[in-house]
Amino acid sequence: MDADNQTIEKYNIIFDTVTNIKRNLFNNSDDIFKNQSMFTLLSSHCDNKDVIKFAALALESAFDYSNNELVNGAPLHLAIKVVLTLIFIIVGCVGLVGNLFTVIVIFKTASLHSHTNCFLASLAISDFCLIVVGVSFDLIYIWRNGDPPPIYGYCSFTSTTISLFTFASILTIVSLTAERFQAICYPFTHRTVFDRRRVMKLIYTIWIVAAIPSLYIGMKFQRVLTDFCGYSHPHQFGSCSLVTNPDSPLRYPVETIMVITFVLPLFFIVFCYCRILATLNEMSASTTVHTPVGTTASDSIQFQFSRSSQNANHSFPLTVHVKNYQPPRSQQAQKMVIKMLFTVTSVFFLCYLPYHIQRLIIQYNKEYCNNSTFCKFLFSVTGLLQYVSATLNPIFYNLMSSRFRNAFNKIIKDFLSKSDKEYGSLARL
Numbered sequence: 001m002d003a004d005n006q007t008i009e010k011y012n013i014i015f016d017t018v019t020n021i022k023r024n025l026f027n028n029s030d031d032i033f034k035n036q037s038m039f040t041l042l043s044s045h046c047d048n049k050d051v052i053k054f055a056a057l058a059l060e061s062a063f064d065y066s067n068n069e070l071v072n073g074a075p076l077h078l079a080i081k082v083v084l085t086l087i088f089i090i091v092g093c094v095g096l097v098g099n100l101f102t103v104i105v106i107f108k109t110a111s112l113h114s115h116t117n118c119f120l121a122s123l124a125i126s127d128f129c130l131i132v133v134g135v136s137f138d139l140i141y142i143w144r145n146g147d148p149p150p151i152y153g154y155c156s157f158t159s160t161t162i163s164l165f166t167f168a169s170i171l172t173i174v175s176l177t178a179e180r181f182q183a184i185c186y187p188f189t190h191r192t193v194f195d196r197r198r199v200m201k202l203i204y205t206i207w208i209v210a211a212i213p214s215l216y217i218g219m220k221f222q223r224v225l226t227d228f229c230g231y232s233h234p235h236q237f238g239s240c241s242l243v244t245n246p247d248s249p250l251r252y253p254v255e256t257i258m259v260i261t262f263v264l265p266l267f268f269i270v271f272c273y274c275r276i277l278a279t280l281n282e283m284s285a286s287t288t289v290h291t292p293v294g295t296t297a298s299d300s301i302q303f304q305f306s307r308s309s310q311n312a313n314h315s316f317p318l319t320v321h322v323k324n325y326q327p328p329r330s331q332q333a334q335k336m337v338i339k340m341l342f343t344v345t346s347v348f349f350l351c352y353l354p355y356h357i358q359r360l361i362i363q364y365n366k367e368y369c370n371n372s373t374f375c376k377f378l379f380s381v382t383g384l385l386q387y388v389s390a391t392l393n394p395i396f397y398n399l400m401s402s403r404f405r406n407a408f409n410k411i412i413k414d415f416l417s418k419s420d421k422e423y424g425s426l427a428r429l
Contacts (some may be wrong), residue, residue, distance in 0.1 A: 056227055075145040091388055095390050096131055098391060099127045099131070099391075101394065105411055106120065111407070115183075115196070119176040127390035131391075133161045133165070134387060155240035156222060160221075163218065168207055171209060173269070174265050176341060177272045220242050221241070221243075242254075351388055358378050362375060
């Protein structure tokens with residue numbers, strides 16, 4: 001009986017509040033929008049379908065009595081805008097040049113045409129494109145106070161492309177890890193699974209697979225306004241964000257994207273690297289070399305035996321098996337490659353972790369973040385970290401791979417010498 005009374009009381013509150021708001025709406029009164037207590041009361045009953053529908057109606061009507069500045073909140077301070085802009089430009093320029101040269105170096109150097117470097121070239125392309133689109137988007141966001149330019153499809157286009165390049169980078173890192181895992185832990189089947197042709201097909205497949213969810217997200221990413229129930233509705237004003245409603249098949253889009261693009265790949269990559277390191281340590285501990293006694297690699301006394309045939313004058317060294325306490329060069333090279341890839345992967349996930357945390361903060365604090373300069377600053381900084389990750393990759397390749405560094409230096413020298421020759425010929429004219 002008490003439960004029934006509470007339900008009746010709840011619906012009476014909803015009915016009275018909605019009736020009061022509707023009466024003010026039809027009388028063209030904006031008093032209700034200055035008094036937020038009624039909306040606060042209704043927001044606690046957003047599990048009711050009528051309240052959800054009314055929230056959308058109230059949003060449309062409320063915007064007629066508001067202005068766009070109220071939606072976007074206070075702007076960042078001018079000094080912060082200038083500093084962020086300079087950092088974005090520096091990081092963007094370094095990242096563009098570094099990733100462009102990475103693709104050129106791998107393409108023009110035959111000795112770098114390995115499976116690993118094919119994946120790294122694909123990663124450099126996605127990072128390059130991400131910087132081109134992402135940095136431009138963030139600079140516009142900073143200087144327009146979160147208000148997108150009046151260009152048709154701007155939000156959908158930027159969301160689709162940024163998602164595409166981000167997903168392509170994630171899938172490339174996952175595939176690269178899987179390739180190294182197969183090569184080190186299961187070397188006998190590696191050639192049959194990862195030959196050059198299949199690697200290229202896998203890279204093309206990565207981009208196609210990355211495009212599918214990106215197109216879906218792009219269609220859902222529009223200029224929106226958020227009602228008092230927390231649902232976002234398409235509107236000619238507002239900021240770029242996901243359209244959400246109670247009937248959407250994706251009820252938790254931010255959490256779903258985080259799990260699929262961050263948590264699951266992270267667990268898979270950690271598992272693979274743990275297995276790889278265990279295998280390399282096991283190989284180092286159990287490696288033996290076959291050393292002929294009496295050769296320069298042995299400190300033992302020379303033992304020989306003579307054949308009883310007509311070749312008796314020919315002596316053959318006795319071969320013994322000794323423990324190799326220093327890993328062979330091939331294992332050292334493998335460890336160096338794994339170290340470089342582990343560094344790239346770690347930086348990638350460390351730089352993307354704040355981005356996902358920021359998305360969760362905004363998701364569960366929409367009312368605060370709508371008018372918060374801190375959330376705007378946090379959005380810009382976490383976006384910057386994504387481009388820092390893309391910028392650092394070419395630097396890691398040069399620092400940790402002597403072959404890549406030598407090829408990079410050679411191409412730079414060839415480019416400079418060619419420029420000097422062209423300048424000299426022009427000067428003589």
